[in-house]
Amino acid sequence: MVMKKVKKEKRICFVVMGFGKKTDFETGRVLDLDKSYKNMIKPAVEAAGLKCVRADEIVHSGLIDVPMYEQLLNADVVVADLSTSNKNAFYELGVRHALRPFTTVIIAEDGIKTFPFDLNHVSIRKYHHLGEDIGFEEVMRFRQQLTKAIKEIMKKDPRDKDSPVYAFLNGLNPPALAAAVQANIQEAIDTGLQIHNKEAELRDEKYANKNKSVNSGLPGELKTHNDLMQQVDEAQKNGDWIKAKKLLTSVRKMKKDEMKKQGMTKKEVMKQPEDAYILQRLALVTYKSKLPNEKDALLEAHQLLKLLKPDTSNDIETLGLWGAVHKRLWDLEKMPDYLDEAVRAYGRGFYICNxxxxxxxxxxxxxxxxxxxxxxxxxxxxxxxxxxxxxxxxxxxxxxxxxxxIPSNDKxxxxxxxxxxxxxxxxxxxxxxxxxxxxxxxxxxxxxxxxxxxxxxxxxxxxxxxxxxxxxxxxxxxxxxxxxxx
CATH class of the missing domain: 1.25.40 (Serine Threonine Protein Phosphatase 5, Tetratricopeptide repeat)
Known part of the structure; x- marks a missing residue:
C-alpha cells in the first residue's frame, strides 16, 4: 500500500488594521494604511513563512464577521496595527487577547503619543510613517524587525503569554471551535477560494482585451474589497474616472448589502455611518469625471461629502475635498456662498491639522x-x-x-x-x-x-x-x- 503524502497547510497570519487613508486625530496627519500593509507588514509576514491575510482579502458570500472571528481564534499569528487609534483594530485585538494567550504581535506608527491604560504594559513595536507615505529605509528596517519577531514567537516552546487576559488570570483555558463547526468554516473558505481563483482567471482574460468597454470586469464578478480597491487605484492612475466611479459605487453597495444580510432593514441601513474613505474617493472621482457636466458632477460630489458632516468634521481629507469642490463651484458660478464655504473648509483643515x-x-x-x-x-x-x-x-x-x-542610500x-x-x-x-x-x-x-x-x-x-x-x-x-x- 502506497501512503499518500499529505500537503502541509501553510500557517496563517491574520492582520488587524484599518484600510486606506485614515486621519490620526491625535496628530491631524493622514496615514495611508494600505501602504503600511502592502510595503511592510505583508512582505514581513511572508518572509517569516506564513500566509498573510487581511479582512478585505477574505473571500466570503455571507457576513464578514464569521471568517473574521474564526481568524481571530485560529490564526497562528495575529498582527494588530493600532495606527490612527482605529476603533475596530482595538476591538479585534481585545477579542484576540480573550481567545488566545500567545502569538499576537502589536505594532503602531510612532506618531501615537499615548496608548490606553490597558495597553501601557504590552509590548508594541513601532514604525515611522511619513504621512501618506513610508520611507524605503524605514520599510526595510521594520520588515526585518517584524519578520524576526514572528519567527521568534513561532519557534518558542512553550510560548510566552502576550495576552494580558491569560497573563493575569492564571489557569484560564483558551476556547476552541467545535470540530464540526470548524470543518464547515474551512469548507466554506476553501470553496470561496476556488470561486475567487476562477473569477480571477475570467477577469484577467477580460482585461487582456483592450477593446472591452469600461463595463467589463466590474465588481459584480468579484468577492473581495481588496480586489475592487486595486482596480480603483489602477483606474485613477490611468485617469479613467468613469470606471473608478463605477467600481467605488459597487464597493459602497456591497457594504450596504452586507448590513442587510445581518438582518437590518433598509431604513436601518440608511442610518448607519458610511466608510469615510470610500465616500471621499467616490467624491473625488465624481467631480473629476465632469459628467454629465462639470457643475452637476461637483454638486453630486457635494452631496456625497455632506454625508461626512464637513461642517463639524476634523478629518483633513474631508475638509480638503469639501474645499476643493466649493473652490471649483466658485470658479464656475462666482457665487459668494461657494467662495465662503471653500475658505471655511480650507481654514478648518489648516488650523486643526496644521x-x-x-x-x-x-x-x-x-x-x-x-x-x-x-x-x-x-x-x-x-x-x-x-x-x-x-x-x-x-x-x-x-x-x-x-x-x-532625500534618500541617500544607493540601494x-x-x-x-x-x-x-x-x-x-x-x-x-x-x-x-x-x-x-x-x-x-x-x-x-x-x-x-x-x-x-x-x-x-x-x-x-x-x-x-x-x-x-x-x-x-x-x-x-x-x-x-x-x-x-x-
Whole structure:
C-alpha cells in the first residue's frame, strides 16, 4: 500500500488594521494604511513563512464577521496595527487577547503619543510613517524587525503569554471551535477560494482585451474589497474616472448589502455611518469625471461629502475635498456662498491639522475674497490673514524638508525615489507660492526653478504655474493701499 503524502497547510497570519487613508486625530496627519500593509507588514509576514491575510482579502458570500472571528481564534499569528487609534483594530485585538494567550504581535506608527491604560504594559513595536507615505529605509528596517519577531514567537516552546487576559488570570483555558463547526468554516473558505481563483482567471482574460468597454470586469464578478480597491487605484492612475466611479459605487453597495444580510432593514441601513474613505474617493472621482457636466458632477460630489458632516468634521481629507469642490463651484458660478464655504473648509483643515496643502489654498482664497470684497475693512482683514497663513505654511514646509531629507542610500529603488519626489515637489511648490504671496520674488524664483527641475511628472509643473497665474494678479490692486500711514 502506497501512503499518500499529505500537503502541509501553510500557517496563517491574520492582520488587524484599518484600510486606506485614515486621519490620526491625535496628530491631524493622514496615514495611508494600505501602504503600511502592502510595503511592510505583508512582505514581513511572508518572509517569516506564513500566509498573510487581511479582512478585505477574505473571500466570503455571507457576513464578514464569521471568517473574521474564526481568524481571530485560529490564526497562528495575529498582527494588530493600532495606527490612527482605529476603533475596530482595538476591538479585534481585545477579542484576540480573550481567545488566545500567545502569538499576537502589536505594532503602531510612532506618531501615537499615548496608548490606553490597558495597553501601557504590552509590548508594541513601532514604525515611522511619513504621512501618506513610508520611507524605503524605514520599510526595510521594520520588515526585518517584524519578520524576526514572528519567527521568534513561532519557534518558542512553550510560548510566552502576550495576552494580558491569560497573563493575569492564571489557569484560564483558551476556547476552541467545535470540530464540526470548524470543518464547515474551512469548507466554506476553501470553496470561496476556488470561486475567487476562477473569477480571477475570467477577469484577467477580460482585461487582456483592450477593446472591452469600461463595463467589463466590474465588481459584480468579484468577492473581495481588496480586489475592487486595486482596480480603483489602477483606474485613477490611468485617469479613467468613469470606471473608478463605477467600481467605488459597487464597493459602497456591497457594504450596504452586507448590513442587510445581518438582518437590518433598509431604513436601518440608511442610518448607519458610511466608510469615510470610500465616500471621499467616490467624491473625488465624481467631480473629476465632469459628467454629465462639470457643475452637476461637483454638486453630486457635494452631496456625497455632506454625508461626512464637513461642517463639524476634523478629518483633513474631508475638509480638503469639501474645499476643493466649493473652490471649483466658485470658479464656475462666482457665487459668494461657494467662495465662503471653500475658505471655511480650507481654514478648518489648516488650523486643526496644521496642514500645508489646506494652508496654501486657504491663503489663496483669502486673497480671492479680498479682491472681491466691497468692504475695505473686510478686504484688508482677509489680505493680512492670507500673509500670516503663508508665513506659518513656510514654517511647516521647511520643517518637512528637515525631517524628510532625500534618500541617500544607493540601494533605494527608483520607484521609492519617485514617490519621495512627488511629496517633495508639492512642499517646494508650496514654499515658492508662499514666497510669491509674501513679495519675495527672488527666493520664490529660486525655489520654484529647483522644484521644476526635479518635478517627477510634467503636469505638476503646469499645475503650479496655473495657480501662480491666478495668484499674481490679486496683488496688483492690494487693499492695503487704503491703510493711512504717516
Amino acid at each position: 496642514d500645508y496643502y489646506n494652508g496654501i489654498n486657504f491663503a489663496f482664497l483669502l486673497n480671492v475674497r479680498a479682491a472681491q470684497s466691497t468692504d475695505r475693512a473686510e478686504a484688508i482683514a482677509d489680505f493680512v490673514e492670507a500673509n500670516r497663513v503663508r508665513k506659518e505654511v513656510l514654517s511647516i514646509c521647511e520643517q518637512w524638508l528637515k525631517d524628510n531629507p 533605494v529603488p527608483e520607484m521609492a525615489i519617485n514617490t519621495y519626489l512627488k511629496s517633495w515637489y508639492w512642499v517646494m511648490a508650496t514654499i515658492g507660492e508662499s514666497l510669491v504671496g509674501l513679495g519675495d520674488e527672488k527666493n520664490a524664483r529660486k525655489v520654484l526653478n529647483e522644484a521644476y527641475e526635479k518635478a517627477p511628472e510634467g503636469w505638476m509643473k503646469q499645475s503650479t504655474k496655473e495657480q501662480l497665474n491666478k495668484l499674481i494678479p490679486l496683488f496688483n490692486d492690494s487693499p492695503l493701499k487704503y491703510i493711512i500711514t504717516k
